[in-house]
Amino acid sequence: MTMQPHIPACGNCPIRHNAVCAECDADELAVLERAKSYRQVPAGTSLASAGEPLHYLSSIVTGSATMSRTLEDGRRQMVGLLLPSDFIGRPGRSASAYDVVALSDVTLCRFERRTFERLVRETPHIATRLLTMTLDELDAARDWTVVLGRMTARERLAAFLVSLARRRARSGAGAGRALTLQLPLSREAMADHLGLTIETTSRQVTALRKDGLIETPSLREIRIPDLERLALEAGDDADGGILS
Amino acid sequence: MTMQPHIPACGNCPIRHNAVCAECDADELAVLERAKSYRQVPAGTSLASAGEPLHYLSSIVTGSATMSRTLEDGRRQMVGLLLPSDFIGRPGRSASAYDVVALSDVTLCRFERRTFERLVRETPHIATRLLTMTLDELDAARDWTVVLGRMTARERLAAFLVSLARRRARSGAGAGRALTLQLPLSREAMADHLGLTIETTSRQVTALRKDGLIETPSLREIRIPDLERLALEAGDDADGGILS
DNA sequence: CGTGTGTTTGACTACAGTCAATGGCGGTGG
DNA sequence: CCACCGCCATTGACTGTAGTCAAACACACG
Structure with missing residues (x-):
């Protein structure tokens, strides 16, 4: 199921300038380099399930995934299409609010949740970038609300x-x-x-x-x-x- | 139009423990105390217009407001119902993405945008609280997406x-x-x-x-x-x- | 007491949903 | 190599939920 991919240095990472690490300087990158791990999963893999604990927070490096919720009677609504540099999981919450499923083969750059929460606290450029990304996602979610409602x-x-x-x-x-x-x-x-x-x-x-x-x-x-x-x-x- | 209300000390503020200042300690509160101003507006007042510059970022102290977008042909979709402690505006963006209109008489606790952006940078507890609130709003927006879609x-x-x-x-x-x-x-x-x-x-x-x-x-x-x-x-x- | 705004109810329409059949493409096995 | 199978997508016929247009109602205000 899980393949062990070659792990590129952060400096060469395809999502270096868009992901949660985008604002990091060389020193901060070195810290991330030590904390990160990679995981490669095939299409169709579940990356998180609504209500279930999520031990790793990840960025999508390559591939794409859906974030959705399914009602008891089977109706399903996607709440996000995740593409490279998008983030999976939420610091400060141990369970995922949504199902996340790989649409294609996906490469993830992962951090253990507790580790990442510490990184957010101690690495200013991670915290600010995460805030910017979250604000952007909020706008996107609200924009989509208009599409679905009207x-x-x-x-x-x-x-x-x-x-x-x-x-x-x-x-x-x-x-x-x-x-x-x-x-x-x-x-x-x-x-x-x-x-x-x-x-x-x-x-x-x-x-x-x-x-x-x-x-x-x-x-x-x-x-x-x-x-x-x-x-x-x-x-x-x-x-x-x-x-x- | 604008009334000058009595300005309570942050310590006595009704939204002290829920707003963007919730995590602040006494020292940080003292800084806010100096930077904040209050504004009271009657029901129906426009607090922000989509695409228009927004010079003040505010918390709702009392009252309620809608955040919505109107399409050219008049269709309108509300993207948020703002209640006391909710935040209006986005640091790092000079224009509002949505229309905000007071539903009732509203009391606002305001900060000049540049001032608030500096506060976010220099006051860790503001930054973390803002991140938590934004993540919560993101979940709420996505949950509403499911309601509207399905x-x-x-x-x-x-x-x-x-x-x-x-x-x-x-x-x-x-x-x-x-x-x-x-x-x-x-x-x-x-x-x-x-x-x-x-x-x-x-x-x-x-x-x-x-x-x-x-x-x-x-x-x-x-x-x-x-x-x-x-x-x-x-x-x-x-x-x-x-x-x- | 009358006027006006906002709400409810009614009759009909239209857009998207449902159920069902057909079509196209890729993969597997003969 | 070709044929068949299965999956996914498309198309068709019909239904149903919410939208539209219009009238009646209720409450607040002058």
Whole structure:
């Protein structure tokens, strides 16, 4: 299940400048270097379960994961799509509030919870970075609240694709006007994120394609010829605006 | 518009043990004492506008407010109900991401943004408390995401009432089994929070009343004879469980 | 007592959900 | 190498929940 990967030095880490360690200087990095461990898990692995203790807090180095809650009758809602540099777990709480499941093979940079809590206390640049990241996530969660509370199925899908595209654009991969997204999720996972059924999600993909707003070279790829036009469909007229 | 209220010492402040200052010691409180100012505003006052600069960061001392976003076509979604000890604004960002409007007369404890950002940097107990509060708000926002994405109108209303009741219970006012909520919101504001129309919200209030789950002594009061039973309606079977 | 705002109720509509069948793609085994 | 199986996605037909439009009601205020 768990493979032992080669552990890169923090200085060469692909998420060095985006993760919880982003603001650390060389000295602080040296401390992290000693405390961290890596874990590589295959797609489908559960990384945390709602209500269960979580002994390690981790950053995603490569791969992606979902954070979701499932109601007793099986209804599921994704509350976050975790991509490289995103953080799993919460300092100061021993149990996870959500289920976290690897969507692809995932590499984690882990810290034992107590160790990490000490790091937060003693390493100012970790604490400030964690606060900034948490504030950003809070804004993103609230923005998604607007999508789920007030937008139509078509707008939800458009909003999701635009936010994925913007996230990709921010972490390098600058595209001119057209860009192709590698979807990390199945239609079911997309539906769980959008608060829709698989069927409605699929119909909306078809609808956006028929309207020329997206192309679907394969099931897991979506090409966006004109991001601005798609953003308009998401009710996001102020360019670069409300959708984080 | 703005009244000059009597300014209580931090030691006597009603939100002393819940607000962003909760963890501060006497020395830190003395610093806050010098930096803070109070402002009292009547119901309906705009405290922040999405996209507009926000010069003061504040805690709500008394009263309540809504935090919401309005789409261009008028659809509105509340992303937070702000009660005493809740915080308005985000350090490190000069513009507000949402509209904030006073629901009742509100007393604010304010700090100039730059001043507060310095306080966060130089006062460890402010920084840690702010992180804890932000993490709590993040969980609450994600929990609400589940409500909006997957719950029916009836469940949304029940979930909202239960969360209000639990919030009240936490800040004193321990009720045995039955308790009466003073609703700080109009039906319209409730609908905006629940992601529903006024009409559907009103129908669900009627439905819960007809089923004996709530009583409505007046428009702005809701009596809950049995909180556990109402919580069941919200799909929250694990007692004290998922709803923050 | 009348006016106005906010709420409730009613009748009808529409959007997304449900149930079911078909389609496409990849992997495995003959 | 091809065929079959199984999974996931798509499409179709119908249903149901919440939205829309409109009228009645209730309470607060002048």
